[in-house]
Amino acid sequence: MTEYGKDAPLSYNKYLKVPELIRLQETLSDPTSHDELLFIIIHQTYELWFKQILHEVDATGGWIDEGRMFRANHSLRAVVGIEKVLVTQIHILETMAQIGFLEFRDKLNPASGFQSMQFRELEFASGAKDEKILRFFEHDPFAHERLKRRFDAPSLADRFWSLLERGSFDVSSAEARVATIVEILTHPEKYPDLFNMQDLLIEHDENIALWRYHHVLMVERMLGMKRGTGGSEGANYLRTTLGKKFFPEIWEARTHLKV
Ligand code: HEM
Incomplete structure (x- = not known):
């Protein structure tokens, strides 16, 4: 690799592949429009953060299945932390x-x-699966294969309800799931890990909704x-x-909560 020098020891540039990274922004305008670099960099930055969020969501799923609540909630905290940056980054x-x-x-036509792919993976992995969106990717084998895998796998929502079922809560219908969340919200000290988990899940849902809202306002402004x-x-x-929700029952439980 010429940019690092022959047999160069590990360095910042070598480890992070900075020379390769800064070659990845290829503008299409000719002569180059000043703002096209910003447009590419912001999208690539989003895609990198989506990658990290998916990494944490996948880990969370595994830890939920193993009943490792501390690790699961820890990864969910990373997810919501990154998402807060994604919401404000639109500015x-x-x-x-x-x-x-x-x-x-x-x-850019007809790209959009x-x-x-990774935003759709995040929707599917969280619980909002839409077959129409899956079909939309049929002409892109790489994306379609990833999305199909996520479509067929249990989502975060599925794993959360299975966890509760293993804990002997009734999750057999939407009403039963709402009642289960009401029970957890009513007794946070009896179910501290589950309380924290539903709180992090609703925050994840809220952050994506905030992103959608912020994105549409930016689009209209532009x-x-x-x-x-x-x-x-x-x-x-x-x-x-804007109304898409990953965990509708967790939201609805708030309506039924009483002291
Ligand atoms: C000037 C900047 C932007 C404009 C004008 C814009 C515009 C749009 C428009 C008009 C759509 C609707 C689909 C279409 O007909 O193309 C869309 C969808 C979308 N955009 Fe953007 N966008 C911008 C930046 C971004 C950025 C930075 C991201 C970050 C990844 C992003 C992610 C998305 C996603 C995920 C959708 C699909 C939303 C859905 O179907 O639920 N956009 N965008």
Whole structure:
């Protein structure tokens, strides 16, 4: 590897592959639009964080199955911590002038964030599985294979309900699941690990919802009601996704909680 020198000892650049990393931002505009670098870097940064979140979500699933609550909650805490950064990171895109974005936007057609494989993996792995989205990736074998695996595997929601079932809670229907969460919310000291887990799960759901909301506002601020490069109705389409929830019963339990 020439950039590190022959037989070079381990260094920061060598370990983190910085020369390779900073070659990965290939702009399409010609002459290069000033803001295209920011646009690429922010998307790549999101994808790296999605990778880390999926790593933690997978670990959480395994630890839930093994009943290792401390480790599971510890990884969930990492998930929600990263997500907080993802929500606020959208502000960086808002520094891009609308006219600067329009200089290179047409070059992106028909690519779109709609095709973010790892975002869909996160939705599926959390509990929001949608067969239409899986079919949408049929022409991309790499993404389709990953998504199909996640579609067929138990989600975080499935694993959480199985954990409760193993703990002799009734999770046989949506109502029973709501009543189980009400029991845990009513007696946090009796079920401290489960209380913390449902709290982290609802926070994960809330963070993704905040991201969706922040993203649609940024899109409207940038594009108004223009159509998306992926072909959707843009902000109008994105508004239809705002109600998605991974753990609806955990939310609903709050309505039924009484002292
Ligand atoms: C100027 C910046 C951005 C604009 C104008 C924009 C615009 C859009 C639009 C219009 C859609 C709807 C699908 C379509 O027709 O294309 C969409 C979907 C999406 N975008 Fe963005 N986006 C931007 C930045 C980002 C960033 C930084 C991410 C981070 C990964 C992202 C992730 C997504 C995802 C995951 C979807 C699918 C949402 C869903 O279907 O639930 N976008 N975006």
